Amino acid sequence: MAKSEEQKVQKAATAAEQEGVTEQTTVMAPLSDEAVKAAVEAEKVKDTKKKKAKKKQTIYTIKLIPDDDGDTKSIRLSERVLKYGIASVAAGALLFVGAFSYSVYSTFANQNGAAEIHELREVNNIQQEQLLQLSKKANALQDELDQLTQLESDLRRMSGASPAQDDGSGDGSGLTNDGTSGQHDGQGGPYAQQPSLDNVSEALDNVAKDIEKRRASLLALQEELKAQQESMGTPGMVSLPGSLVGSTVSVTTPTGWPARGEVSSPYGLRWNGSDFHPGIDIANDMGTPIVATADGTVTTAGWNSGGYGNMVDIDHGNGITTRYGHAMQVVVSAGQHVRRGQIIAYMGSTGFSTGPHVHYEVRVNGQAVNPVSYL
Template sequence: MDKQVQKPDHREYTIKIIPHQGETVRSIRLPIRMIKYGIVSITVGIVLFIGAFGYSTYSLHLAGSEQAEITELRQVNSIQQSQILQLAKKASTLQDDIDKLNQMEAEIRRISSINDGTDSNPGAGGTHDGQGGPLIQPNIQNLSDTLDAIEKNIAIRKQSLEDLKEKISVQQEVIAVTPSIWPATGDVSSPYGLRWGGTDFHPGIDIANDAGTPIVATADGIVTAAGWNSGGYGNMVDIDHGNGLMTRYGHAQRVVVTTGQQVKRGQVIAYMGSTGFSTGPHVHYEVRVNGKPVNPSSYL
């Protein structure tokens, strides 16, 4: 069967242009093929225009969104940087407080004569103040490292202060039971040792004042004697401070404690008088170590 051959379309369309006022009529002959090509071209142009317009609109919208996002990111970054700077200032203040705490601890150790063999803050409190180094803006990483170091330093200081507190507590307990204050106010009328031209050994010191002047315990302890002593001390008080330490207070006018009573350093135990072997109102004060009298001046 023979295929039919399609014949070319030779149709034409005529467009007449009729002007006003009797001018010449113009005719334009357009082949059907040209009209088809024109319609296709116009259609393609419209499609391309619409596509180009849509792409431009999308691009503008996308650019606007990106710009808004960039602006927002800049704002967020600015806020974060501001927060980082504020946190860095707080961290710096905290570090300064730790340095002051270190100096305070060192001063407490110096005053209390407690030293753990290490310097908690070497070089602190000096007169030199030279500083230097590169200028680096605080950021998340170096701020995090600084805070970690501060946290570790706080833990070390906390443990160090706990140890210091325990040592001071022990020291205070030792001080409390060590005769270290004057038993009464007044004048030393007779020192420890030989007196009266070497004819008498004085096992304590005499502190003279008006009768009725308070006499106090020079350390914590337990009263082992309270009352009259026939060996020349008159009204007398003995206090046992433990560790072989004992103090004696003689020639009192009146004793206000009893045997077995627990007393504290500075507590009134008697009132000054002139009982026993005495030439006038005073307190005879002794410090004994394992029963042997020692010079009380070394404890005052």
């Protein structure tokens, strides 16, 4: 009992001593400036550590669980990697959508362009076909006009009337200057040329002019026949004068025929309208002389690869040139001055040709014109 009391007293004393110590330790002397700075720095370090701990990146785990109860696989991604991945996928998706849209647009644009080109080609083919049909009609009209001209010539010969003033049709078809009509049929020129709108228009204009000439010639024939009937005691009307008036022509103006023969192919559309002939073909025997139709300077003498064969071009000045194609032999040279009537070549069948003839062209300022008016 006494020991117990004694132990309690000792514990109380010990506790009192501890409290005294505690009270002594809590009473501290004032801190110096250096100690205060050190304490502040320590607090800053603690705050920095806390912020770093807060900024610690979050880790995401993606688990792949197979259907066959196999091993589960985990993929750990940091928040930064996940953000970059999502951004990359979004950018790739945008690029894909943009590329796909551009591809679709380009496809439709190309299809529309191809459709337009196809439509234009069809329209062009239709126009070419229409032009060909028109040229065939023009050629048919010219053939009918030639037949009418031949009929008029027969009537004049049978009735004893004077020949027509134009001595044949306006395009030169059927003309001859050696009395050998029907014995030669050589034709040619440059390689076959597709008729153009200008060619067909010119051919139709020539047909219209020839129709007017033929009408006037037939009216003159009518008046002449009436005059003949009147002279035989049959009432009639007085015929119209029809004499040709001669004129002086410059030596540099193409005049007359380049060779003896007959016109086997006229100027204009031919071969059922499939070719435009820029000159006239005068056919005769091989070796028939070909002469210059006016004074001038030879600009070309020799082979031509465009279908004319052996060819001679003569410049007569004032924008007028003449061309002589398909010769067997050329006897002049480029730069040589020639005179009207001088032999420049001999008739042949070289180049694009079906028989011996001379292809004769008259060009004014580079444009081929109907040579008949110069014969």
